[in-house]
Amino acid sequence: MKYLDGKNIRLRAPEPEDLDVLYQWENNTDIWLVSNTIVPFSKHILKKYIETAHLDIYETRQLRFMIQTIGEDPKTIGTIDLFDFDPYHCRAGIGILIGDEDSRKKGFAQDALKTVISYAFSVLKLHQLYCHINPANESSIQLFKHCGFEISGEKKDWMWTNNGWINEFVFQLINPI
Numbered sequence: 001m002k003y004l005d006g007k008n009i010r011l012r013a014p015e016p017e018d019l020d021v022l023y024q025w026e027n028n029t030d031i032w033l034v035s036n037t038i039v040p041f042s043k044h045i046l047k048k049y050i051e052t053a054h055l056d057i058y059e060t061r062q063l064r065f066m067i068q069t070i071g072e073d074p075k076t077i078g079t080i081d082l083f084d085f086d087p088y089h090c091r092a093g094i095g096i097l098i099g100d101e102d103s104r105k106k107g108f109a110q111d112a113l114k115t116v117i118s119y120a121f122s123v124l125k126l127h128q129l130y131c132h133i134n135p136a137n138e139s140s141i142q143l144f145k146h147c148g149f150e151i152s153g154e155k156k157d158w159m160w161t162n163n164g165w166i167n168e169f170v171f172q173l174i175n176p177i
Contacts, residue, residue, distance in 0.1 A: 004065070004119065006111035011065035011080065011119075014053045018066055021076055022046050025099035033134065033161060035097070057124070061085040067098070067112045077103040080112050082120065082129075090127035092120065096143075105139075113147050121175045130172045134159065141169070149173045 004011040014022070025031070026041040057063040062085060067078040077100040084093040096113060098104045120126045131149065133140045149171040157165035 004115065005070065006115040008070055009077075009108055009111045009115065010068045010070050010074070011112060011115055012068055014050045014064055014066055016047075016050055018076060019043060019047055019050060021099065022050075022079075025079070025097060028099070031097065031099075033159065034137065034140075035095070036159075057082065057085050058087060065112075065116065067096075067108060069103070069108070075100065075103070077108055078112070080116050082116070082124075085124075090125065092124075092126055092129055094120075094129045094131050096140075109143055110146060113143065117147060117173065121177065126175060128172055128174045130170060133169045133171060135167055135169055144171050144173075147173070 023041065023043050023046055026035075026037070026046065032038060052060070053064060062081065062083045064079055064081045066076050067080055069075045069077060078096065078098040080094070080096045082092040082094055084091075086092065094113075094116065096109055098109050117129065120129055129149075130152075131144060132155075133144065135141075135154075150173070151169050152172045153170040155168045155170065158168040159166050
């Protein structure tokens, strides 16, 4: 197994051909709460991002992988990001999006998450990964728990929504090695 290949997915760098799908996903207001976004992205900004995606994680402190299915007709179905990379404390945040709705609940997110965990711990030599999840997001909670993450805290009244304040769980996964 290559470290960027899972069972049914391949993680790859963003390409210019990904511009339209990234534009669609980044501007989907239904996921802004999850991605902590409150403004739309222009194609110009996303194009510039793709042009700099080759830069080293030690320089940019972030890394985005495109999630692509493996098979006869590969399809780009989502993204998985490492962010807030801290090489001194050997940790990073992690976030995942399966933007292609037809590809959700088919095991691709778990496959991608396990693949990035392996990469983060074996290649980047990280000590831990963490993420923040809305307590109402049961799918993400189950995904991260299934991959070994544990709730380490809860931030009260952390996110403002149209329905009022909501809490946010903090999940951590410590490298067992």
